[in-house]
Amino acid sequence: MKNEYMPHSAVIDSIRSESFDTKTFKVVFEAKALAASFNYKPGQFAQLSLLGIGEAPVSITSSPCSRGFLEFTIRAVGKLTHAMHQLKPADKIYVRGPYGNSFPFEQVKGKDLYFVAGGIGLPPLRSLINSVFDRREEFGRIKILYGAKTPNELCFKEELKRWQQITDTEVLLTVDKADEGWKQNVGVVTTLWDKIDITSSGAVAYVCGPPIMIRFVITKLIKSGFKDENIYVTLERYMKCGIGKCGHCNIGAALVCIDGPVFSYNQLKEMPQKETAMAI
Amino acid sequence: MKEMLLKKADVKALCLAACRDWQVYAPLEGMGRDVQFVKINDKVKDSPLNNLNLDYESLVIPPKVIGFPQLESLFEFRGPNITETVQPSGKKLLFGLRACDVKAIRFADKFFKRDFEDIYYLNRSAHRLLVLVGCKLPPRDCFCTSTKTGPFLPAPKEDSQSEESDFDLQMVDVPDAYLVEVASKKAEEFINSYRQFFSDASEEIVAQSEEAKRAAEQAVTQKVDFEKATKNFCEDKIPEQIYERIAERCIYCGGCLYVCPTCTCFNVFDEKEADSGRRWRNWDACVFEGYTREASGHNPRHEKRLRTARRYEHKLKYDYLTTGISGCVGCGRCLSSCPVDIGIIQVIEEAAKI
Numbered sequence: 001m002k003n004e005y006m007p008h009s010a011v012i013d014s015i016r017s018e019s020f021d022t023k024t025f026k027v028v029f030e031a032k033a034l035a036a037s038f039n040y041k042p043g044q045f046a047q048l049s050l051l052g053i054g055e056a057p058v059s060i061t062s063s064p065c066s067r068g069f070l071e072f073t074i075r076a077v078g079k080l081t082h083a084m085h086q087l088k089p090a091d092k093i094y095v096r097g098p099y100g101n102s103f104p105f106e107q108v109k110g111k112d113l114y115f116v117a118g119g120i121g122l123p124p125l126r127s128l129i130n131s132v133f134d135r136r137e138e139f140g141r142i143k144i145l146y147g148a149k150t151p152n153e154l155c156f157k158e159e160l161k162r163w164q165q166i167t168d169t170e171v172l173l174t175v176d177k178a179d180e181g182w183k184q185n186v187g188v189v190t191t192l193w194d195k196i197d198i199t200s201s202g203a204v205a206y207v208c209g210p211p212i213m214i215r216f217v218i219t220k221l222i223k224s225g226f227k228d229e230n231i232y233v234t235l236e237r238y239m240k241c242g243i244g245k246c247g248h249c250n251i252g253a254a255l256v257c258i259d260g261p262v263f264s265y266n267q268l269k270e271m272p273q274k275e276t277a278m279a280i
Numbered sequence: 281m282k283e284m285l286l287k288k289a290d291v292k293a294l295c296l297a298a299c300r301d302w303q304v305y306a307p308l309e310g311m312g313r314d315v316q317f318v319k320i321n322d323k324v325k326d327s328p329l330n331n332l333n334l335d336y337e338s339l340v341i342p343p344k345v346i347g348f349p350q351l352e353s354l355f356e357f358r359g360p361n362i363t364e365t366v367q368p369s370g371k372k373l374l375f376g377l378r379a380c381d382v383k384a385i386r387f388a389d390k391f392f393k394r395d396f397e398d399i400y401y402l403n404r405s406a407h408r409l410l411v412l413v414g415c416k417l418p419p420r421d422c423f424c425t426s427t428k429t430g431p432f433l434p435a436p437k438e439d440s441q442s443e444e445s446d447f448d449l450q451m452v453d454v455p456d457a458y459l460v461e462v463a464s465k466k467a468e469e470f471i472n473s474y475r476q477f478f479s480d481a482s483e484e485i486v487a488q489s490e491e492a493k494r495a496a497e498q499a500v501t502q503k504v505d506f507e508k509a510t511k512n513f514c515e516d517k518i519p520e521q522i523y524e525r526i527a528e529r530c531i532y533c534g535g536c537l538y539v540c541p542t543c544t545c546f547n548v549f550d551e552k553e554a555d556s557g558r559r560w561r562n563w564d565a566c567v568f569e570g571y572t573r574e575a576s577g578h579n580p581r582h583e584k585r586l587r588t589a590r591r592y593e594h595k596l597k598y599d600y601l602t603t604g605i606s607g608c609v610g611c612g613r614c615l616s617s618c619p620v621d622i623g624i625i626q627v628i629e630e631a632a633k634i
Contacts, residue, residue: 003399005354005559006364051357052552055559056575078575092360211578238574240548240561243396247545247564248571250590253598258395272593274520274586 004243007049007094008034013069014089018155019148022120023085024061024073027093038098040064042105042128043234043262046097047242048072054080057239057257060098061123063130070095073123073155099242100261103128103232108204112140116217118147118189118209122155124234124261125208133166140203142166143196147174147189147213151182172196189213190220200225208234218265231265251275281462283486284471284478288456292329294477295375299324301473302373302409305346307336317343317376334376338419340617342541343374343381344388347405350538351562354400354548358556365558366399369406373470376413379430380422380609382447384541385410387605391544409466412447413458414493418500421612423625426506429609431496435461452489459489502612502625509631510606513597517634520585522627523592527584529620534565536614536623537591542599542607545571566590592627 010027017023029035040046040060049055056078062071076085084093105128113132115125132139144163148154154173164171172192174185185192189209205226207217214233221231237249237256249256252271254263268276286294298304299321307315308323308331315336320329353365377385385405392401414432415422424430432452436445445463449470452459459481462468471478481489512518537543547564551557564571567587573579581587599607608624615623 001397001399001402003364003366004396005400006362009360009362049550049559051360051362051559052550052557054550055548081575094362211580236574237580238572240546240564243398244394245392245396245398245544245546246548246561247566250566250594250598253601272516274589275580277580 004096005241007047007055007096009092010070010095012087012089012091012093015087018073018157019153021077022073022075022153022155024071024123024155025084025087025093026062026069026071027095028069029095030092035068038070040070040098041102042131043102043124044098044100045124045242045261046070046072046095046099048074048080048084049094050080050083051094053083055094055240056080057099057242059124059127059234059261061126063127063134065131065134073120073126075120097242099257101259103206103234103262104204105131109138110140112199112203113142114203114205114221115142115144115146116189116205116207116209116221117145118213119149119153120155121207121209121213122146125206126156126159128206129163133163133169136166140168141199142169144169144171145174145189145192145196146171147176147192147209149176151175151179170196188216190216193220193224198224202230204230204232206232206234222265228265228269233263233265233268234261235263236261281468281471283481283489284460284462285481285485286451286458286460286478288458290477291334291458292332294474295320295329295332296324297474297477298373298375302371304373304375305343306375307333307339309333309336315339316341317346317374334413335416336376337417338378338422338611338613338616339381340539340613342539342611342613343377343385344541344544346372346374347385347388347392347401348544348546348563351560352400354559354561356556356558366403369403371407371409372405373409373411375411377410377447378415378611379412379433379447380424380427380611381541382410382412382433383429383609384611386446387542387607387609388544390603390605409448409470410446412450414450414452414496416453416492416496416499418496418502419612419616421502421615421623421625422500422610423502423504423506423612423628424610425497425500426502426504426628427606427608427610428506431500432493436463452492454485454488454492457485459485459492504625504628505632506606506608506610506628509628510596510600512631512634513593514600518593518631519634520589522630523585523589526588526622526627530567530584530588530622531620532567532569532584532587533619534567535617535619537565537567538563539613539617540595541609541611541613542595566594592624595624596628596631 240246244258392398448467450461595607
């Protein structure tokens with residue numbers, strides 16, 4: 001029987017600063033066999049820990065196409081994430097996983113894809129976006145709508161530019177509060193709707209961001225003609241074990257760690273409204 | 281195997297003898313009225329089980345603690361090196377469990393086995409013999425006949441090889457002895473190993489035991505329409521005001537959940553001194569404000585009424601929807617232990633009225 005609670009040591013290969021409070025950590029498992037065999041799907045998460053400080057779930061932002069390493073984009077918010085921000089390359093962290101379900105991938109081939117993210121909501125989608133771009137010709141048109149509070153707080157600034165160059169791909173950015181150099185949209189992410197031509201027929205939308213954003217985006221998507229079953233949301237909840245035992249991440253009959261974190265809007269609608277009201 | 285007879289005068293001797301091969305857990309009187317289900321192997325040296333009490337009213341701490349201790353180390357670390365602290369299993373004889381607690385143990389067994397296996401619980405529970413001693417008189421707040429979890433459990437039918445019995449042995453008070461029902465191969469082996477304490481039971485005694493079971497069942501006078509209540513829960517017919525009214529009185533101490541025999545929630549935390557320490561898990565409770573509070577401070581279940589709703593809906597609705605079995609075994613501990621006199625039975629009663 002495998003002990004799922006035992007984490008594996010990994011070494012930080014490099015750290016990239018995304019914004020004033022967010023960093024992306026590239027990590028490599030110390031055990032070579034594990035580094036080579038570790039498989040995951042876009043949307044899954046890992047439990048990251050520092051010994052003596054604690055453990056937390058973090059979505060895997062790298063794409064499974066890139067082998068041998070994992071990337072995690074982490075905002076310094078709590079005890080563990082603040083401690084992680086003090087780390088340097090060659091420092092150790094501990095990882096177990098991958099856990100949770102994943103975004104539908106094979107099923108959406110040939111379809112137009114919309115990615116809508118707010119703030120730290122882009123990292124979970126990035127794994128899927130890069131997996132899609134890895135097989136670009138197998139998918140339809142792609143639109144990435146991404147908003148943050150300020151230009152500084154947009155993650156993956158270089159990658160956003162690179163994505164923009166890809167065939168049949170639109171990347172639209174918005175910020176709540178512009179600075180001097182900002183030439184793009186100002187306003188919440190739903191204000192980007194007026195700037196694009198939405199072709200909802202058969203299109204699939206992936207949404208990740210703070211609860212209030214998710215709610216407004218879903219409303220907008222429905223109005224634009226997206227079907228409930230074609231809207232996917234990835235949820236966050238306080239979580240301890242990641243494997244369906246500690247209980248913390250329950251929403252109705254579901255556990256976000258094993259039944260999610262990816263849910264279709266169809267599934268969300270079936271959950272008790274009082275449970276989802278504050279979660280999405 | 282046919283039913284056996286165990287004289288009451290031989291019960292202590294059996295437990296003492298079993299200590300050679302088993303870690304024996306049994307109900308011992310402690311201080312005051314408290315009876316605890318504890319390991320007796322180290323205790324029998326000092327006293328020859330004079331405080332063994334099979335007629336206890338109820339155990340405050342449920343036997344779930346044997347597989348799922350209140351505080352448990354997951355691993356130790358020194359510098360960057362981690363050492364697993366999985367407990368070696370050992371053979372455990374759980375002697376003198378009540379029917380509701382046997383049902384709860386089986387509930388937890390399934391929970392810790394499904395999806396990802398919980399190695400800590402499963403190792404602690406791997407080699408167990410569950411010996412049920414049915415209640416003669418129910419505890420004050422019990423309603424086990426309504427939840428169909430006691431005071432005795434049905435013995436598995438002779439011809440059904442496939443169906444696993446919830447208990448291994450079930451003992452019925454007849455009154456100078458116990459009629460012992462043998463429900464598993466493990467139980468047969470146990471009887472054979474300690475054959476000197478058991479004798480054949482006459483048909484007369486077997487008939488007497490059936491009568492004793494019926495009497496015990498009739499002694500449980502507290503009745504609720506459990507089926508209707510859970511049906512109403514599953515069909516979303518419960519008015520939210522029930523939770524609001526409880527929220528006005530509940531002090532959110534979590535006591536009812538710590539003593540609930542089917543509650544399995546836990547918290548995980550690290551402890552470190554210099555460069556070494558441990559990762560621990562300890563019991564947690566869904567009524568606590570911090571249970572769902574995220575690092576950002578956002579809390580989807582900040583409101584008391586929502587936490588109360590979760591606490592009852594988990595047992596009476598979601599457990600049903602996901603497993604087909606309710607998480608309430610009718611033991612009444614939540615009411616008995618509540619400082620402000622709230623228990624799940626009151627919620628069930630209200631839900632059944634709808």
